[in-house]
Amino acid sequence: MEEKMCGIAGILNKNNQGVTEDLILMLSCMHNRGPDGVSIQVGQNKANSLESSESSSPYIDGRFGLGHVRLAIVGGQLGRQPFTSCDGRLTLGHNGEIYNYKQIRNSLKPQHNFVSTSDSEVILHLLEEKLAQSATLVEALTKMAKVLDGVYSIAVKDHKTGEIALIRDLLGVRQLYYSEDPQQVTFASEQKAIWLLGGNKSVRRVMPGHAVIISNGGALREYRIAEPPRALNPNKKKFRYNTLEEALTAYKRALILAMKKRTQGLDRIGIIFSGGIDSVLVAWIAKDMVNEVICYNAGTLDSSDILFADKVAKDLQLTLKVNVITKRSTQEMLPKIIHAIEERDAVQVEVALPIYSAMALAKKDHVKVVISGQGVDEIFGGYPWYPRIVETEGYASLRSHMIEDLFLLYKETLEREDKTTMAHGIEMREPYLDKQIIRTAFDINPKLNIIGPNDLLGKRVHRKLANQLGIPKEIAYRNKSAAQHGSGIHFIIDEIARENNFDENRISSGYLRELEKRELLGSSQRYGFKYGNKELWLTSPHIQMYLDRIFESVFGKSSTIIDTSDEEDLLTSKIIKKI
Template sequence: MCGIVGILSKKGENVAPLIEKMLSCMKNRGPDGVGLATEDEIIYSNTFDKVFFSQTTANSVLGHSRLAIVGGSCGSQPFVSCDKKLVLEHNGEIYNYRDLRRTLETRHEFHTSTDSEVIIHLLEDHYEKTHGDLLEAVKRTVFQLDGIYILAIREQATGNIILVRDGIGVRQIYYGENDRFFAFGSEKKALWKINMSHKIHRLLPGYAMFIKQSPSEGNYVTTLHPITVNTNKSIRSKYPILYKDINSALNAYKDALLRSVEKRVRDFDRIGIVFSGGIDSVIVAYLAKQMVPEVICYTSGIKDSNDITNSIDIAEKLDLQLEINELSEADVEKMIPEIINVIEDDNMGQVEVAIPIYAAVKLAREQGIRVMLTGQGADEIFGGYSWYSKIVQKFGYDKILEYMIKDVQLLYKETLEREDKITMSQSIELREPFLDPNLIDTVLKIDPRLNIQNSGSNEFDTLGKRVHRKLAENLGIPREIAFRIKEAAQHGSGIHNMLDSIAIKNGFDKSAIKNTYLEQLNKRELMGSSQRYGHLFETEQIWNIEPHIQMYLEKIASNILPTISK
C-alpha cells in the first residue's frame, strides 16, 4: 500500500514543490520510500527530504510514497516499462501476481519481487499488442488482475495519464482542477494542501479516467469523463440464484471463503485482526489462525463495554490472542480531532464508528503489525442488517437482492474509504476477505431465503446471515458465538454514549439545540444506508444524528480542516 499523487500544470509552471506538499501530508501511507516521475526522469529516495524534491523541475509530476508489504525494500515506485514508454504508480495488492509473472519472465527483465512490477510489464505487453492504444491496453491489463488497486499510468511520449480504480472500490483516488492545475491524490488532504478545496471528486469503482495533455495548446489539460472499465471483478446489477439448498450454499461459500482468506495471509508469519467479537471478525480470525503462525486480535472500547466483554469471552473459548485498547473519556476526547483529520469527515455516524477501529489499529501499530484483516462486507452480502428483513416483509424476496447489491456497490463510499484512511494513518495495510470478487459472486447467488427468514408475522429476523453463521458453526465455532447478535460498533464499544457525554461537557446541551438543525443535516452527505432505508421504519433515518453531538464535532472540525488546507 502507499500514497499516490499527481499534478499537471495548465500553464507550464514547475509543480515539483507542490508534489512535496501533497506527499508530505500523507507520509504515513508510505514511510518506506518516495519516488517521482517526470517526462524526463524517475528518481527515488528513502526519506522525505526537501533536497530530494528540489532535484526536479517539471510541469507534470507523478509522486509515490511506499509502504513495503510485498517485495521488501526493493520495490520503490514509480515503475517504468522496459521500453521506457510507460510509467506506473500502483496502490493496492495483486493476489495473482506470481502466476502473471511466470507468463512474463521470458520477455521482461524483473528487478524486484513486487506485484507492482508485474503490472507494468503486463501493461507493456498489451500496449505493444494494441499498437499503442493506451486505454485498450489498460482494459486488457485490469481484466487479468485479481486484487485491489488504484493505477496511475502515464504515456511518456504524450504525457497522457489514465487513472483506474478496482471494481469493488477498496482503495480510493480523488481528483480536482482549477485554472492552474489538474491534480489527484490518495486522500483529499493532498488536494487541500495545494488549495484545491472545491469540486473534489472521487473516481468511481470500476472506472478509468483519461487525462490528456496538449503542449501545443499551452499545456491545457483536458479531462475526459470517467469511463467504465470491464475489470471482470466489478459488482453486477443482477445475479442468478444457483444455491437453493443449505448444503450447496455452505459448500460453495466455504470454498470461496477459504481461498479468499488464504490469498490474503499467504507469506505472513504475523498478522492482526480488527476484532469486535461479532461473527464476521471471529470467523476471519478463526480461519487465519489455522493459516498463519501468529494471529493477534485487536479490539477497543470503554471499560466493560459489550464489545470488550464479548471479545474476551470469545478469545478464551477459541484460544485467540487478544489485545485491548481500553478507552477513557479523556482518551476519546483527545482522539476526536485526530479522527476527523484522518477520515476527512466530521459526520457523527462516521466519527463514532471510526473511533474504536482507530484505537484498535493504533495499538496494532505500536506492536509492529503491518497487515490486518477485517470482517467488513459480510453484512451486505449476507443480509445481516435488520432492515433487510423489513424489505422482505414489504416487498418479498424478489426485491431483497437488489437492495443488497446496491449496498455492496456503495460500500466504497460509506465504509471502505474511511477504513483505508484509518489503517493507513498507522502505516497498516487492511485486507477485506469478504470483499473478494469471487466470494461476492458466490454469496450473491445464494437464495436469500437461506439467509433471511420471513415468519409471515410483523416480527423481524434480527439474526440474518444464517448461511454465514451456520458455516462458522460447522467449522468449529461454538453455536452461542456463531449465532450471537452483535450491536453496531459505536454502541457495542460504548463510544456513542461517551460522545454524548463529551458534547454536553463542552457546552452542547441537547435541550439547547433546536430540532430544525436536523433539516440542515439532510442536505449533507449522511450514512447512505440510513437515508435509503429510513422510510421502511417510518422514520427519516435509521441512525438518528444527534444534533448536539454533530454540532460539537463540527466545532472541532472547524479548527482542523482549514489547517489541513494550508
Template sequence: MCGIAGAAGTPDTSEDTKRMLAALGHRGPDACGTYQAQGLSIGNTLLKITGDMPQPLVGKGALILNGEIFNFRELAAEQGIKTNSDTEVLFSLIEAKIKNGETPINAVFSTLSGVNGDYALAYALDKEIVLARDPVGVKPLFYSLDNEVEKPKINFASEKKAFSSQISCIKPLRPGRVMTFNILNGRLEEKSLNIEPPEERISGEHEAASYLKAALEKAVEIRLTNNSGIAFSGGIDSTFLAALAKSIDASISLYAVGLQNSHDLVQAQYAAEAADMKDSLKTRIIYPEEIEAAIPDVIYSTESTDPMKIAIGLPLYFVAKTAKEDGKRVLLTGQGADELFAGYSRHEGFFEQGPEVLDREICSDIKNISAVNLERDDMVTMANSVELRVPFLDKEVIRTGLAICPELKVLKRDGLYIRKYILRKAADGLLPSELLWKEKKAIQYGTGVQKVLDRLARDAGFSKREGNHIEKYLKQVAADHGFDFIIG
C-alpha cells in the same frame, strides 16, 4: 500500500506533487519517489508490505500503485516473470500490452480485468494519465479536473487533504473505473471494471455454504502476511475470519478495544475462549480522555464531522493504533459481510417486501460501500500506517455472495429473523454453536464510544433536545483545530 499523487497542466507539476506527497506521509513512511515528464508529475509514499520495489516504476511509461494485487504470483507465473513485487508484475503486464500497440487505457483495463486485488493506481505515458480504482473501492482515490480551459489541468491523490486549498470540486474516482486524461486537449475516456451479479444463482443451502466457505478461506489466505492482525469484536464476521486465519497461521493476533467492561470487550473475550483462541486475543481498554484526545485525529483522517463516521472510525482507529504498537502492518476486518449477506436490521424489511427487493438492496449496498464505509476505514487505519484488508470484499467472495439466493441470507423462524443465515451456516463446524447464532451490537455502541461522544457534546454545551448535538460538537472541534478546509 502507500499514498499516491500527481499533477498535470499546472505551472509546477513537480512541486505540486511533492507537496501532496508530504501530506500523505502517514500512508507510506518507508520511502517517497516521484517521476516527472513534460507537463506532468506523479509520485508515491511507500509502506512496504509485498516485495521491495521502489516506486514509481519507469519504462516506456511510469506506474504508481496503492494497494495489493493478491494473485500477482499466478499472473507472474503465467507470463514467466520472476519477482516478489506485485507492482512490478502489474507494470510488466501493462507495458507488454503497450508494446503490442494497445492504448494506455486499454492496456490498463485489460490488465486489471485479470487482477484480484485492492488498488488505486496511476499510469502515465506521453501526454496521458490513466487513473484506476478497484471494483469495490477498497482503496481511495480523489481527483480535481479542469478540462474546459486552454490548458487542461488535473490533480489526483489518495486523500482530499493532500490537495491545495485553492483547488475546488474534488471528486472520488468511482470504484471500478479506469479513466484516462489527455493533458493536451483535456479529453476524458472511461471504462468500467464493476463486478456484475451472476446470471446463475445458488439456491441449495449446503452448496452455498460450501462455496462460500471455500471462497472466504482463500480470501483470508492470500491476505495474510507475517505481520497481520485481525480487528476482533467477537461477532460472527470477525470470529469466522479469525478461525480461518488460525488454520493457516496459528500465531495470528486478534485486537479488541472498548471502554472498561464494554459489550465488545466482554464479547471478544468470550468468543476468543469459545473458539480456542484465548491466547491470540489482545485487548485494549480505552478511556474517555483518550477518546476525546483522538477526536481531532479521526476528524482529520476521515475528513469529516459526520457523527456516524466518527463514532465508527474511533474504535477502528484505536484497533489500528494497538496493532501498530504490536508491530503489525496489516489489519484484516469483517467489513462487507453485513452488506453482502444482509446483516442490517433494515434488510429484514426488504426481505418482507420480497427476495428481489432484498437482492436489489444488497447490490446497492455493495455498490455504495466505498463512500459509506471503506474510505473511512482506510483513512483511520492508514493514519497509523496500517494497511486495511477486507476478505469479505474479495472479488470471488463477492461473486459467490451475489450468486447466493437472497432467501438464504435472511431467514424467519417463529417470528424472529436470522440475518446473515448462510454466512453462519458456512462457519458451522468451524465455530461452536453458541457463537454461530449470537447477535452483536454495532461497534459504536458495543465499545461504548457513542456514549462518550454524547457526553462530550453535552459537556461542551450542545443540547441533546435541540438535535444534532454530536455533530455540532464535532464541527466545533474541527473549527478549533483549523480543519474546516478538508471537511467534505
C-alpha cells in the same frame, strides 16, 4: 509482493510550471501511508528521497510529477515506485495488492524485463502488453481490469499521448481523489494532500470500477473499465446453489482461498475483532494459516462489545488485546481521527474511533496487516432490515438492494477504514470482498440466508459455516450492536459535546436544514435508511455541530469533499443495466 499499502500523489500543471515543490508537500502529509520509503518522478527524473540533494539524479522540474510513499510488508528496495515500462512509454504508481500477480508475471516474463518481484511492476507490464494490442488507453485499461484479481488504485502516465489515467478497483476498496482548477490537476490517495495546496479546492472521487483520463492539456473524461460478475445480475432467478450443503461447500472453498491469498508470506497478522461472527470466523481460520494472530478491540470498560469479545476470545483460545477508551482519551483522539478519515459526519467518526484506538495497540506490536470482517452483511443478507424487504417486496427486490449496498460500501465504510488503519501505518485486508466469494454468495439462493420475513438473524449460510468449522452456536448465531453503540463511544462523545457547550439550545432551524441536505448525499442513499432504524445513521445535532467545529479547526472551513452524488446514483443503475 515487495510493497503493499501505500499512497500515491501527482500533479499536472496546465501552464508548464514546475510541480516538484507542491508534489513533495503532498507526499509529506501522507507519510503515515508510507513510513518505509518515498519516491518521486518528475519528467524522466526519479529520486528516492524528498530531498533532491540526497538523490543521485537531482530533480529537473517539470509540468508533471508522480510520487509514491511506501509501506513495506515484505522485500527490499527494488520495489520502489513509480515504475517505468520497458519501452519508456508508461510510468505507473499503485496502491493495493494483486493476488494473481505471480501467474500474470510468469506469462509476461519472456517478453518483459522485470527489475523487482513487485505486484505493482506486474501491473505496469500487463498494461504495456494490453496497450500494444489496443487502439486507446481506455481499451487497454479495460482489458487489464479483466485480468487483475485484487484491490487497487492506480495512476499511470502515457508519455506518448500525454494522457494520465486514474483507476480504481470495481468495489472501490482502495480510494483515489482528484481536483481540477485553471492552473493544474492534482490527485492523491487522501484528500488532505490536495487540500494542503490551498485554495477552495473541490475534491472528487475516482469512482469504483472507473478510470478518469486526463488529457495532456488537462481536460478530464470518465470511463467505466471494470464490470461486475454475472452472478450479480439483480434479475437472476436461477441459482447455482439451492441446498445448504451445496452452498456451504462452495462458500468454504472460496473463503479458505481468500484467506490464503491475504495471509501468504506473513508470519503475524492482526484481526479487527468485535466478537461478532464476521471477525470471529476470519480469526478462527487465520490461526491455522499464520504463526501469530492477535485480535484487537477497543471500547469503554463496560461496553457490550468488549465484554463479549473478551469472552469469545477466551472460549476460542484467541489472543485478544483491548484498548480501554475513556473520556480523556476520546477528547485527545477526536481531532486525530477527523484528520485521518477526512470526515466530519458523526456516525463515521464514532465508528472510526474504536478501530483507531485498537490500531494504536497493533502499531505497538509492529503489526503491519490486519484482517477486517467487512462485506458479509451486504453479500449474505445480514442487515436487520432485510427481512422487511422480503416481506414488502419479495426476494427479487431484496437481491437488487443487496447489490446496491455492496456497490455503496466504498462510500460509507471502505474509505473510512482504510484511512483509519493507515493512520497507524497498518494495511487492512478484506477477505469477504474477494472476487470469488462475491460470485459464490450471489449464486446462493437468498432463501438460504434469510428464511423469511421473521428471520432476524440472516446470513444463515455464513453462520452455519462458522458453526461447522468449530465455532460454538452461541457465538455463530449472536446478533451484534452497531459499532458506535456496542463500544460505548456515542455516549462519551455526547458528554464531551455538552461539556464544551454544544447542546440542543445551540441548534438553529438553519443548521437542521443543513444537516438534512448533507444526509441526502449520505446514508439516505442506502435503502436501509428507509427500511431500517434511522438512528443507525442519524445522530444528535449538537454532537454533529461539535464535530463540525473540530473539523474546521483541523482542516479549515473550505476543506470539504464535493460529493459526486449524481455519479454515485448512476453507479449502481449503470451496473444493474449493464448486467
